[in-house]
Amino acid sequence: MCNKDARAGEGVCRSAGNTPVLLSFLLVLLGGCVSLPHQGDSQEHDLVARNLILSLVQVPQLYPPATMVQIDVRGARGFEAHVHARLADAGYGVQRVVGGEGPNAVTVSVENGSDFSRTYSLTIGTFSITRSYGQRNGRTVPLSAQYLEGVETQGIAIDDSMFEGHIKDLYSTVVSGPTAGRAAPVATIDNAGLANSGGLIEQNMYETLESNYADLLINYEEVRQDVLVFADDSLQLGDTNKSIVESYARELQPETDVVSVIGCSHGKSAIDNGNEVLALGRAGRVKEAFLFAGISHTRVWEEGCWSAQEFSDVMPARGVLLTLKRR
Numbered sequence: 001m002c003n004k005d006a007r008a009g010e011g012v013c014r015s016a017g018n019t020p021v022l023l024s025f026l027l028v029l030l031g032g033c034v035s036l037p038h039q040g041d042s043q044e045h046d047l048v049a050r051n052l053i054l055s056l057v058q059v060p061q062l063y064p065p066a067t068m069v070q071i072d073v074r075g076a077r078g079f080e081a082h083v084h085a086r087l088a089d090a091g092y093g094v095q096r097v098v099g100g101e102g103p104n105a106v107t108v109s110v111e112n113g114s115d116f117s118r119t120y121s122l123t124i125g126t127f128s129i130t131r132s133y134g135q136r137n138g139r140t141v142p143l144s145a146q147y148l149e150g151v152e153t154q155g156i157a158i159d160d161s162m163f164e165g166h167i168k169d170l171y172s173t174v175v176s177g178p179t180a181g182r183a184a185p186v187a188t189i190d191n192a193g194l195a196n197s198g199g200l201i202e203q204n205m206y207e208t209l210e211s212n213y214a215d216l217l218i219n220y221e222e223v224r225q226d227v228l229v230f231a232d233d234s235l236q237l238g239d240t241n242k243s244i245v246e247s248y249a250r251e252l253q254p255e256t257d258v259v260s261v262i263g264c265s266h267g268k269s270a271i272d273n274g275n276e277v278l279a280l281g282r283a284g285r286v287k288e289a290f291l292f293a294g295i296s297h298t299r300v301w302e303e304g305c306w307s308a309q310e311f312s313d314v315m316p317a318r319g320v321l322l323t324l325k326r327r
Contacts, residue, residue: 041078044133044140047162049082052122052129055146055174057090058156059127062104064091069124070102071095080108083122117143117297126150132297139163144297145173145288175288204276205262205305205315212303213260220258220325224251228286228320235281237289241320245286248324249293259295260323261286261302264316268308278318279304286320 056062071084073096083106088094100106104125111119117134132144141163148156160172203212211217228241237245248259263283265275283302290300305315315321 042082045079045082046086047140048120048131048133049079049086049122050162051142051160052120052131052146053083053086053090054159055148055156056122056124056127056129059148059151061151062124062127067104068093068095069104069106070097070100071106072100073098079110079120083108119144119297142171144291145171145175145284147291148174171284203303204307205303206266206307211260211262213301216301217258217260217325220327222323223257223326224248224324226322227316228282228322229316230278230282230319232318233278235278235285237285241286242289244322245289246293248322249290249295251324252295252299253326254296254299256327257299258325258327259290259300260321260325261290261300262315262321262323263302263304263306264319264321265306266308266310266315266317275306275308276304279306282320286322 057064061067069087069092071094075081076084084094087106095102105123107123109121111121117132119130119132121128121130123129127150128148130147130149131142133140134143135141142160146158156174158172158174205211226244228237228244230236230241231238252259261283263279263281263286265278265282267275283304287297287300287302291297310317
């Protein structure tokens with residue numbers, strides 16, 4: 001499938017806002033040490049707890065000095081213990097009640113999505129935040145945007161400085177997402193798929209002329225294919241593309257299907273690495289739309305194809321090649 005609407009001059013603009021004073025204060029507060037039981041995943045659990053709470057504290061309805069949260073009097077272990085400790089560090093009032101019930105009850109969940117990723121969810125009352133993380137080169141890094149349920153995300157400044165720059169810009173965002181637990185539900189998939197479907201594949205298809213998942217897709221047949229066209233220099237999905245993604249989500253059979261998502265950008269760019277940013281960013285936006293639709297991230301295999309040279313006779317010039325595959 002190819003797109004003849006080629007163009008030169010792909011680019012991208014970025015803007016930066018001021019970090020809220022409250023967030024700056026909490027960066028110091030949450031950076032301190034806490035005394036917790038030793039766990040095999042203790043470092044990751046604490047890192048994730050800090051990352052999620054630094055966003056939740058910016059929700060006006062969850063302003064720490066004015067908010068009392070309820071936790072289970074019976075105590076907690078693992079990720080939940082780190083969340084409780086970091087909430088106290090952030091200045092929340094903590095009320096221990098039987099069963100952890102109350103208007104601001106704190107609940108957490110951790111779901112293994114693949115060999116290389118976990119989806120963490122944290123809920124306080126009616127507000128939930130969800131994000132996927134995984135190991136890359138021995139470091140814990142985010143593998144998705146933060147999905148915040150129950151409040152508008154405008155004005156919330158994500159802080160990913162704790163990951164020491166080992167994170168893609170397209171993941172450093174906070175978006176209004178699905179109810180916690182729906183962002184990336186666990187799905188049964190063959191072992192090869194599990195081992196290779198966690199996170200964004202970075203090898204440029206323009207250089208290889210084949211999918212990074214070629215070996216995994218040998219036993220799959222093409223069911224449907226569409227090109228999602230993006231506006232110039234844009235990562236915005238748009239209503240038309242959203243409706244196409246939703247139709248794929250309805251058609252997808254989780255026992256047998258996967259979706260190939262290839263983000264594309266070809267032609268001249270006014271900025272360094274502009275084509276790469278657009279290609280991978282577009283693939284990421286489409287994957288997020290599938291997560292919103294309740295499709296497991298293990299069923300969405302995204303990658304990119306980018307070049308400063310025109311390549312529209314083979315791949316779309318500025319869009320995403322979407323293919324439904326069935327085993």
